[in-house]
Amino acid sequence: MKTETRPSFMILALACACQFMVILDASIVNVALPTVQRDLGFTTTGLAWVVNGYLLTFAGFMLLGGRAADLFGHRRMLTAGLFLFSASSLVGGLATAPEILVAARLVQGAGAAMLAPATLAVINTSFPEGAARARAFGAWSASGGVGGMAGALAGGAITTGLSWRWVFLINVPIGAVLIAVAMTSLYGTRAVRRESLDLAGAVTGTAGLAALIYGVMQGALWSVGAGLVLLAAFVVVEARFARQPMMPLRLFRIRGVAVGGGLLLLFGGIAIAMWYFSSMFLQNTLGFSALQAGLGQTPAAVTFMVVARLVPRVSARSLLLAGSACFLAGFGWLAQADATSGYLAGVLGPTLLIAVGIGLTFPTLMAAATADVPEGDAGTVGGLAQTASQVGGSVGLAVLATFADYDHVFLVAAGLGVAIAAVSLLLPRTGPS
Template sequence: MSTGTFTSTDPTDPTDPTNTTDSPEPAHPAADASFLATPRGRLTLVLLCAVAFLDFVDASIVNIALPSIQRDLGLSNQGLQWVPSGYLITYGGLMLLGGRAADLIGRRRVLIAGTVVFAVASLIGGLAQSSAVLIGARLAQGVGASMMLPAALSILTTSFGAGPDRNKALAAWAGTGAFASAVGVFLGGVLTEGPGWRWVMFVNLPVCALVLPAIPRLLPDDRHRVSTRGFDFLGTVLATGGLVLLVHGLVQAPDQGWGSSRTIVELGVAGGLLLAFVANEAVGRNPLMPLAIFRVKGLAAANVTQLVAMSGFIGMFFFLTLYTQEVLGYSEIKAGSAFLPVTVGVGIAAGLAQPLLARVGTRPLIVVGALIASLGIGLLSRIPVHGSYLTDLLPGLVVMSFGLGFVFVGVATAANAGVPADQAGLAAALMNTAQQLGGAFGLAILSAVATSETGRRLAGGDAAADAYTEGFRKALLVGAFLLAGAAAVALFVANTRGEEARRP
């Protein structure tokens, strides 16, 4: 089976939009046809990238709005952390389930359902008059995103033919993800200082309003007939419970203490559930995560690379946001604007990555990208108390942004290459679960490093600004080492150029 997006009433005409015939997979154009060269193909890519933008931007857009949210709703510091963390917990914890559901019951159906959940949760969050409602809305947003993202990425990888089409599509997808992570901070600042923090939630609604009617018009109906008797309910419970507990434990560990009984029990139970999940998948007849997927060359290494790299990237955004506001005294808009050069660098890097993939393959691209990013974050780890944006922040951000673009594109291509079409949703879920776990792991580790160093400095009599800056510096330095570690792991990634044909 070749790749594409359409099932037509005329099997020789893959562009007939009138047909809605159900099939296990969308019918695909001829191997020598370029779906991306058609208007429908380009619109499909725009639609899928819009979904990616929504999900990635919501992981960062609320960060700058947190002080305003705290003042308005009267949250404690402990309660406030649930606003960003609630999204990450359900987003990362349910991603595997969302991806496998897309494979089994239809990617378009899961994408529509997830977008509806995401939109309703955004509306409720924007209207929230209490902290409990807002946190509940953020948890629900994560549920919707965990359905949307793997469904959208698996549609992309099964819609665009192997080779230049898929490389360009994955470069656009990865560039969108990196762009959204950076621009979210800027948008959060603009909206918070402008119409108010509630618009960091309301801003999702017009995008969802455009995405929802476009999904059935552009994407084929790929419903599958599946019996619930064949669904891996035990595996679902074990995986979901284990991942939710793991992400929650990592997010809460810096506040609860790594040595606290609650943290130890939570992470221990999470580890036990995940081990039981792997054992269940090895013997189950219809596993949620067929372990055979890890026979795809380099897939495991690509996902580990993603996890390690994101632990450094996410931490960098978090600590520089704190540094610009708490130490340099930037307003929300100014702090958000500081990251705009990152979006430019990521866009340029994503554009350069596509032809580089065709020439050198994914492995050199990821290794070099991770090393460039490590250098950029290393430069940022030298931030002073009385810092200058032009000399102390901009050079490191620009260098880091190029590395970020290369890593995103290379990992997205490597983690999906050679995966059978009927497991594309699972592959997408694994990659994005690695990203969310990496973010949670990185924030937990780097927060512990920063807090320890700041506490030591304060105890020694340092001024608050000096103590905080030293904590941020040490955390950023550890982040740079994590990116260097990601480069080492990437040496085991399959060096694909995206040319592998998908197998039914």
């Protein structure tokens, strides 16, 4: 018993630590954006690419990263992703021009696309389906809450007391430690498969996602059209020509995979509205400093972390409906806030409600979207689930950024909460999530 428990604990700790680092980086960047803009001379449009560049490659390469994890081994891909993520963080922290920082964020997103599906795959293959896996997903999701909390605090403190550069450089020592742990604890967790990579599917799928996301971000209809054409070609390749497809279409016959992926698209827009736009509201409307904004988001991060641990105790549908109610109430409340509302009455209450909704919803969706999946496809489905979430966040950021005021941003996010409630009814009727 001891020989099995210890590796399982180490694997879960590693997966949670990787998720912590990815979310830490995102939350730190959100708080530091105004300072980055002033220091490097970003335009308002260019500043969005500090976030969008990461989302573009993260979402665009996620399917490829997930399939590569299944083919070449979870340990290899997780370690390679950690190295690329850490190295690009070093370049970003030393950037002297907007172009260098954006380029570093693009590479960092590619590293995350290799890393993230592998963490989900090792959880899926290391814990039996049911309560044990649900608890593991709850811990994995809660680690994101810890990362959000630490990022909100550390981002404000580092930006105010040291420099925004350290919000990137902090990933370097963390990544080095995690690489050492991965090299030892993941040995033999997933055998390498004797299959070739579906190059045609990889090219059409990755290019299609990237073109679609870029087009939405930039409002370029030609890029959106090219992305849709490439994704259509990807489906044809996978269905008709690929002998060993990168994304086996048979997986969409699993209702949790299909419906869960659609729900994660909607959820991505809600998450970006919560963390990105609430941070900007605190600094641009209420006049908070970066440190104050970080402290202001900490209660919501703590709430998400705590609530995520409750996921295994209630059915999936009930959790999603309760989470949607929190989104509707929280964003509706937040939409009423203005410069005269103050933090306690205008921001704290609604963000706590929204955080409860995120804590109920995110781990539930990840568990639903990866349930009943063959072990050999765990990385692929993990990549699909995270691709859906990231595409939703990227499209959500691009669409919500077109609104001139925050009240419309938060009202649209409330509408996404209603949509999640409606679509969640299509999930299979199951017991505890």
